[in-house]
Amino acid sequence: MARTISVEVIYRGIFQKTLAKNICRGIVLAARKEGKIGIAFGRYGDSPERNGIPAKNFAIVAPNEEELQLSMAQYEPEQTDVTINVDDMMCKGVESWAWYGLQPINQKIREQGTLIVTSMLPAEELIKFCHTKTHPYRLAVLQAIPSFSGLWVYKDDHTDVRILGALPKVCPELVSLDSVLAAIKEEWKDDLKAKSARRSFEQVTARTVRPGEGNPEVPYKFDLPGWKTMREGVTIDGIRLGEPIKFGDEIGGYRPARNPYFKKFSTRTMRPVIDFDKCIKCTLCWLQCPDSCFDVMPDGTYDLNAEACCGCGVCEAVCPVDDCVTMVNEAAFGDNKSQWEMFKTDKAGYKAWVDAKIAHRPERSHGFRYLGQYQEQVAKMGPAAGTPEKGSAGPGGRKQMGAGAEGGEE
Ligand code: SF4
Ligand code: SF4
Incomplete structure (x- = not known):
């Protein structure tokens, strides 16, 4: 190994x-099993990391200490050999105040580097979300749900070791499969986890994403003032008052002004779809939305500002009318356009759009809603997924869950 390899x-x-x-x-x-030197470290994405905000962790593997020190002098690697995205909806781009705009998921990937995404969607669907690059890179899809593995009560679904198993295949320079398996056995003391990693190695494939392939939109960004252009003292602009909405001949309602620098939509994995014909104008969604995402429209209904929505689902929970607000997987949308304007322009077309979005929404939920949902989802990952044997015990006697395992989600 002659060079430093960076993974985010x-x-x-x-x-x-x-x-x-x-x-x-x-x-x-x-990497240490091969005599290489490396470091793993986290970097906050928000302060503190807030629920769902995209954040980053890094692993740097170097041929010697001097090379490692050199790469550690940087805030984060300028280029990555591998970027791993453990929630497919972040393919649309990631935003946190630390990144000053929307950062494409593939921004750091070097030429012929690899983006690994855990997803139940095919590569072609994911590429539509990823911003275009001027050089080719590779996309590897590991069939998996967005895993909360390791978070308190959530079960271990082997996502960590499945990704580790895929790495020697997509980046053989980084580590060998033997080293990965040896490290897994030593760290987790679990042969089943090593088996999952090996399966992942055997099954993962990557496809080249050509220059210009993907989402052609330019991600939003803004300039930060330099130290010579900053205002004196510490002043933070307040949010201005909002104003009435104009749409065709209609004028009325109220749209609050919003922070132009923090749009929040990359936090979202689901978004509300509103059936305006069912709305009884009770105001509850508008009152309860923690991010003030709803605009009061001239006809008294409430439209979603999709750039401001973080997808928490409170509006769906508080709406008293059945199927008036429905959370739908973010994968079903290609833009952040106004739903109300679509409704006003073509009511029949909008009704068909709502019905299609709700009836055919790709499955997604905030955690697990019913007993057995976890087992159903893990089973769908197919043979590549970790499939712990029924009732097998993991470290510390913890029960490993997987397809066909017993038990439910706490
Ligand atoms: S999901 Fe609903 S309540 Fe939550 S931020 Fe979006 S609009 Fe507001
Ligand atoms: S909570 Fe439902 S019924 Fe009430 S205003 Fe919002 S969308 Fe309409």
């Missing part, structure tokens, strides 16, 4: 922190 794991703050940490730690432990 982009994860959902808090929920996937342990998963990201396990992956990066596993990489370094495996």
Whole structure:
């Protein structure tokens, strides 16, 4: 190994922190088996990491200490050999105040580097979300649900070791499969986890993403003032008052002004779809939305500002009318356009759009809603998934859950 190899794991703050940490730690432990030197470290994405905010962990593996020190002098690697995305909806881009705009998921990947995504969607669907690059890179999809593995009560679904197993296949320079398996056995003391990693190695494939392939939109960004252009003292602009909405001949309602620098939508994995014909104008969604995402429209209904929505689902929970607000997997949407304007322009078309979005929404939920849902989802991952034998005990006697395992979600 003649050069330093950089891996980043982009994860959902808090929920996937342990998963990201396990992956990066596993990489370094495996590299050490080959006499390489490495370091795994986290970097906050928000302060503190808030629920769902994209954040990053890194693993740097170097041929010697001098090279490692050199790469550690940087805030984060300028280029990565592998970027790992453990929630497929972050393919649309990731945002946190630390990144000053929307950062494409593939921004750091070097030419012929690899993006690994855990997803139940095919590569072609994911590429539509990823911003275009000017050089080719590779996309590897590991069939998996967005895992909360390692978060308190959530069960171990082997996502960490499955990703570790895929790494020697997509980046053989980083570590060998033998080293990964040896590190897994030593760290987790679990042969089943090693088996999952080997399966993943055997089954993962990557496809080249050509220059210009993907989402052509330019991600939003803004300029920070330099130290010569900053205002004196510490002043933070307040949010201005909002104003009435104009749409065609209609003027009325109220749209609050919003922070133009923090849009929040990359936090979202689901978004509300509103059936305006069913709305009884009770105001509850508008009152209860923690991010003030709803605009009061001239006709008294409430439209979602999709750039501001973080997808918490409170509006669906408080709406008193059946199927008036329905949370739908973010994978079903390609833009952040106004639903109300679509409704006003073509009511029949909008009704068909709502019905299609609700009836055919790709499955996604905030955690597990019913007993047995976890087992159903893990089973869908297919033979590549970790499939712990029924009732097998993991470290500390913890029960490992998987397809066909007994028990439910606490
Ligand atoms: S999901 Fe609903 S309540 Fe939550 S931020 Fe979005 S609009 Fe607001
Ligand atoms: S909570 Fe439901 S019924 Fe009430 S205003 Fe919002 S969308 Fe309409």
